[in-house]
Each structure stands twice: as C-alpha cells, then as structure tokens.
Amino acid sequence: MSDPRAMNGDFLSLLPKHPFPHLEQLSNQTSTLEATTVFAFHCKEGVLFGGDHRATSGNVIFSDSTEKILELDERSIMAIAGSPAIAMEMARTLRTAFEFYRRSQLQPMSLAAKVRALSRLLRDNLPATLQGVGAVAPLFAGQDGTGDKAIPTIYFYDPLGANFEAANYAASGSGSGHIKSVLSYLENWGNPKPADMDLPVSVNLANRLLMTAAEFDAATGGVKPETKSFATIKLLSKSGVRSLDANEQMKYWKAN
Amino acid sequence: MHEEPYRWLEAIQNRREYIVDQIKEGTPVFALSRPEGVLLLGVGSGQSKIFEIFDRHGLAALGNPVDIEKLRQTAIEAAHTEGFNRSSDDVTLRRLVSFSLSPALKNSFEQIFSPPNMVESILAEVGPTPSKDAIVRLRFDGNHEYSSSGIAVASPVWGTESIAAEWLRETINKGDKLGDVISLCLTAWKALNDDNLNDGLKVPKKKVLNIPGKTVEAVLLDRKPKGNVHYRSLDTSDL
Numbered sequence: 001m002s003d004p005r006a007m008n009g010d011f012l013s014l015l016p017k018h019p020f021p022h023l024e025q026l027s028n029q030t031s032t033l034e035a036t037t038v039f040a041f042h043c044k045e046g047v048l049f050g051g052d053h054r055a056t057s058g059n060v061i062f063s064d065s066t067e068k069i070l071e072l073d074e075r076s077i078m079a080i081a082g083s084p085a086i087a088m089e090m091a092r093t094l095r096t097a098f099e100f101y102r103r104s105q106l107q108p109m110s111l112a113a114k115v116r117a118l119s120r121l122l123r124d125n126l127p128a129t130l131q132g133v134g135a136v137a138p139l140f141a142g143q144d145g146t147g148d149k150a151i152p153t154i155y156f157y158d159p160l161g162a163n164f165e166a167a168n169y170a171a172s173g174s175g176s177g178h179i180k181s182v183l184s185y186l187e188n189w190g191n192p193k194p195a196d197m198d199l200p201v202s203v204n205l206a207n208r209l210l211m212t213a214a215e216f217d218a219a220t221g222g223v224k225p226e227t228k229s230f231a232t233i234k235l236l237s238k239s240g241v242r243s244l245d246a247n248e249q250m251k252y253w254k255a256n
Numbered sequence: 257m258h259e260e261p262y263r264w265l266e267a268i269q270n271r272r273e274y275i276v277d278q279i280k281e282g283t284p285v286f287a288l289s290r291p292e293g294v295l296l297l298g299v300g301s302g303q304s305k306i307f308e309i310f311d312r313h314g315l316a317a318l319g320n321p322v323d324i325e326k327l328r329q330t331a332i333e334a335a336h337t338e339g340f341n342r343s344s345d346d347v348t349l350r351r352l353v354s355f356s357l358s359p360a361l362k363n364s365f366e367q368i369f370s371p372p373n374m375v376e377s378i379l380a381e382v383g384p385t386p387s388k389d390a391i392v393r394l395r396f397d398g399n400h401e402y403s404s405s406g407i408a409v410a411s412p413v414w415g416t417e418s419i420a421a422e423w424l425r426e427t428i429n430k431g432d433k434l435g436d437v438i439s440l441c442l443t444a445w446k447a448l449n450d451d452n453l454n455d456g457l458k459v460p461k462k463k464v465l466n467i468p469g470k471t472v473e474a475v476l477l478d479r480k481p482k483g484n485v486h487y488r489s490l491d492t493s494d495l
Contacts, residue, residue, distance in 0.1 A: 071483070074483060074485070092340070093340075096336060096339065096340045099336070099485075100332065100336045103307075103308050103309065103310075103332050103336075104329060104332050104333075106304075241483075
C-alpha cells in the first residue's frame, strides 16, 4: 500500500518505484581531483621548492600542466598537494590577506601570523577533509624581513591544520615518500648535503627527485629534459621569491 | 536649518572656506606619467604622503593625517574587495574613484553637522603603456578630474596647481630621466611652497634631489615590475 501522505505522482513517491541507479553508481565511482608531489629543501641560496605539473582523478591524468608552487607574496611560498580547487582558493585568500595587511598596516605580516593563517584555513576546511573530497596537505615557507637577517623557514601541515617546522626538508603528495627517502639519505650521508649545494646543483637535484618519484608513483608527473619539460621550481632567498624557468633549468642540466 | 535653503548654502560655503583654511599649511604632491611608469612625489617632515593602494595603484595626498588615513583605508578596502571577488584586472581607477571614493567624500562634505574630510589627493594607475595610465585629481568635496596631460599637482593654495602643472608640462622633455623629472618637480614644489611662482619656476642649473630638513618621497608605479606589485620606492640618492 502506498504512503497516504504522498501526493499522487510526486517525486518522493515515485523515487522508490523508479530508482535512479546511476546516481549512486556515479557517487561511488567519482574520484576527486588531486594535485600530487611537491617538496622543499634548504640549499645554500635559501629554500628551493619543486613540484611536478600533474593533477590526477583516480587513475585518470586530469592535467599535466598544473602549477602547484604558488608565490603568495615576495617573502612566502605555498606548495599544494591534495584537492587543487580548495588549495588554490586557500592560496588566493592568503595572497589577498597578506597584501591587504601589508598595504593597510604599512608593514608586512609576521611569519608566525602567516603560518597560523594557513593553519586556520585548513581547520576551516575540516568538513571537506572528513568527507574525503577536499583534503589539502600543503607546504609553506616564509621569512621575516629581508637581507642578511632573513632566514627562510619550511613548514608542513597535516590536513586538519597542525603545522610543523621542517629542519631540512619537507614533501607532500603521493610521491613524497620516495622523495623524502632520497633527501633523508642525502642529509645523513650525502656529500655535499642539500643545504650545502649551490643553486645549479640544487636545481638538478630537484629534477632528479621528481624523475625518481615518477618511476614508482604513477600520479607524479616526470621530468623530460629532452623535451625541455622540467619541474616547477621556485627559490625563496634573502632577496625574495624567484621562479626558475625551463631555459635556466636546461642551462644547469646541460652544465651538469 | 535644512528648511531654509539660504542658511544651508551659507553653511556649505563656510565649510568650504574652513577646509581650505585648514589645509593651507599642507605641501604639494605630484603625479606624472613617464615611460618607466607613473611617478608620485611628495615632500614631508616625518609624515608619509605617498601610499600604495593596490597592485597598479598609488595615492598622493595632503591635508589632515587622520583624514588622509581614512581615504587611504577606504581606497585599499574597496580595491582589495574588488580584486578578491573578481580579479586584479577588474580594479580600475575609474571605478574606484567614481563608485567608492568620490561619493564618500561628497557625502561627507555635505553632512554639515559632522566634521569634514580635509584632504586633497591624486590617485594614479599605471597601464601597459603611458597612454593607458590614469591620473585623477580628487578634491575634498568629491569633485574629481582626470589629467589629460599625464601630469597632476595637488596644492593647498587654490589656483596655483594649474600653473605648476602647466610649467612642468612645458619643461619636461620626453627623454628626460627620472632624476631630471624629480628635480623639476622639487623646483615646482619649492616655488609653490614659498609662494614664489613668478621667479621660482625656472629650470635649476644643478639637479635638485633633496630639500634641506625635509624628506623627499618618490615612488614609481613601475611599468615592468618583477611580480604583481608595481609600487616601488625610489631612493633619490641613487638617481
């Protein structure tokens, strides 16, 4: 017997009779978009960020031209791994907040406040993180002031917003395990250690790290010097943030 | 008072005279469109006169520091809200002045029972080429005019700024470097400040890059910046 409360032919009464199987099927099958491997390590010039260009959705390569190392202002960088939609919106919010603060208060926001601002955004993203559709695990580096007193510092976050200072390096995303293994090895037994490497050597190391991760992780986009396809690399040094384009990376690669 | 139009007009007139009288101790500020970008220049004694508003926008102002601050904060908030909600390309000087700053100043000026905003200002936007630059002279009553010559002067003394702007327009050559332009602006600044426009507006034999006992603030809205931010303070000792 039909539900006496239901109107004849309304949506709720029709739904059990004519279920919509595709809806459930779709929701089970849909994989969320994810940006993969990013990392940062201290080198002689400052902090070097590297990242591949790949974004995946399940086993589908969604894009191979994604920018995941984002300059927030002239003293801070954020690298994103996880849901790009949310991570990029976080970066946009932080970029505006940092610039608004600097212009309105006539002084830059302190590094501690910037680190906390990103923590707060991650914590506010808790519902999407728990639903499994919008987790973000970013890396962040910044410095107070400029010139000799400026000391770049790397931070990494868990998706709930806890922040941790990284002594030497940090990595996030699906290929991060492979990269952390190599960096750990170099920190302990490398000669020179990454922190003692000058810029050309550090840039080559960053590209090789991504090549290594791409060997074992399908979600990490590789590096192909023969087609001038290199990692996204940015340097945070005492003089600010600088991007290293493919031409500069090719020069270092060839000189190696 | 509002029921009596004559008394309202009289009150407005008194208010205008009061503001002009209050800001007459201020010193002039300049904005000039150059091939390198838009040059903003002011001379002060401790208090800033030139400010960054948004990626491509700057403000030069004189008057009561509190009122300058109010104008500055309003401009920054409006620009950042627009930039965040849309994009930085959507933040334009024309919209900023027409829809945010000018109505606020006019409204404040006509509220005769509340304290007036005592601020004279110039706002500037750097474009990809000098012909796309925008410079607007914004008055305390909300009235505003765009500079067609690429030069604007804000002076506390009524009627003198057009003389100084005209002299700068005639004297500055296309190929002049920023140091030469700053020198001419400081010459005009001194002539305006000393109320000596007849004899003071002459090309100096030696470059003038400072005013004894004062701080020269020179800023370039750089046409070719390294990042998104075009605002760059110039060290006059390097010019």
